[in-house]
Amino acid sequence: MEKTFTFNALPQTLEELKAMPEADLTDPCAAVALTVAALCRYGTDKDACVEMLDFLRGPRPLSPYDVQFLRDRLGGKEYKPFSFFAGAVPANDYAPDVPYVITVCENPVMPDENYKQFLVRSGGADNPRQVTVRRKGDGQWLLWEEMLLSDIRTPKSQDPWA
Numbered sequence: 410m411e412k413t414f415t416f417n418a419l420p421q422t423l424e425e426l427k428a429m430p431e432a433d434l435t436d437p438c439a440a441v442a443l444t445v446a447a448l449c450r451y452g453t454d455k456d457a458c459v460e461m462l463d464f465l466r467g468p469r470p471l472s473p474y475d476v477q478f479l480r481d482r483l484g485g486k487e488y489k490p491f492s493f494f495a496g497a498v499p500a501n502d503y504a505p506d507v508p509y510v511i512t513v514c515e516n517p518v519m520p521d522e523n524y525k526q527f528l529v530r531s532g533g534a535d536n537p538r539q540v541t542v543r544r545k546g547d548g549q550w551l552l553w554e555e556m557l558l559s560d561i562r563t564p565k566s567q568d569p570w571a
Contacts, residue, residue, distance in 0.1 A: 411513070411514045412512070413511070414431065414510070414511050415508050415510050416429075416509040417509075419450070420443075422461075426464065427464065429443070434465075434549040434551065435548060437525045437550035438527065440552055441527045441540045443465055444462070445493045445529065445557065447461035447462050448489075448490035449490045449491055451483045451490070452487025453487075459471055459476060466553075468545075469551075469553075482558035488503040488564055489558055489560075489561060490558075491505050492531040492532045492561055493531050494509045494510060495509075495510040495511070496532075499561075499565055503564055514527060514537070515527055515528075522544075525542050526541050527541075528540075534561045539555075540552070540555045540556065541554040
């Protein structure tokens with residue numbers, strides 16, 4: 410399964426995220442797309458990013474370790490989450506096209522029906538990155554694990570070899 414989402418704007422606050430139609434979290438692909446959108450907020454408002462991720466994680470908020478991991482992976486590299494949107498490549502410093510378009514592909518290897526894995530392509534990586542969601546008893550799909558923040562190619566403006 411492959412699904413494409415288009416956002417006219419990325420959420421800036423938890424309230425804006427919750428107001429998005431995808432935020433009912435009944436579609437596991439939507440949980441993945443919203444995770445990327447929430448991570449994009451890290452560079453301008455770390456607290457808002459964490460609030461949105463906590464919402465997407467449901468009863469399992471980020472631990473202090475998780476928050477430190479975000480700081481380690483995104484500090485000075487806030488462009489990483491933007492690389493998952495269409496048009497974002499090293500040559501344009503990962504400036505995505507607007508509206509923001511992201512495609513999520515299911516990785517059908519999960520043996521448990523309450524977990525689903527998805528792959529998302531980055532304009533700065535050779536291989537897609539993985540996100541796992543878990544179904545809660547009420548049918549919502551919540552963020553379980555994301556592998557989105559590994560390094561990618563350096564943006565042109567920061568690349569001394571460009």
